[in-house]
Amino acid sequence: MDLRSQLVTWQTALTAPEADWIAIQQQGQAIAIALAQTDGDRYLTYRLEIEKHLRLLQLDLSFWQRSRDPQSQQVRVAALQQRQQTLIRYCEAVLTAIAA
Template sequence: MLPNLHHQRYQEFKQALEQLQQMVAGTQLDGTRLRQSFLKAQQFFQQQIVSLDASDLEPTEEPKIRSYQTEMSKQLQLLGMDMMFLQAARQPGTTQERQIQILQRLQTLISYCDAILI
């Protein structure tokens, strides 16, 4: 069972990811707003998730949580690249491919949050 503060932070991060997911899935993409929301979620992860005190976790839970955090960090880096590619896309087909890739990556991140929150 996660300590209350950990649970709250992961829940907030998951909500930020879900908002980003809704923005990407929308019909009108606002690249600037999308980028700002991504940077906000990334910053939240770095400042609020990574900095959580691992000593609050049960000894059996810590390796699992750290593993998820490592994967989340990788996915966020890749998501940043996907965002740049989306902004650079000029053809509708390429834009759609980038949106699908971003949505899949966001779903992966959300599933990691769900796995931690269980």
């Protein structure tokens, strides 16, 4: 699967009503690897930012899973949604860069 197809698939997973966080992380890692294998440093910044936000997503998920207080859970869900939106924006930015 080419990078563009991977990005479109990932974007679909990110915008799904019921996010499959494990699949999102796996697809994101595959995209980071694909970006690392591209020519030169054109996508280096995107790759680094995607990798960073995937690590933060993992932390957010673990905190959310361990939270017992409903208010804490709401805070964690908001953090997950914000991370999700950030990853969507990076996905769109890479798709735009590919098209250019």
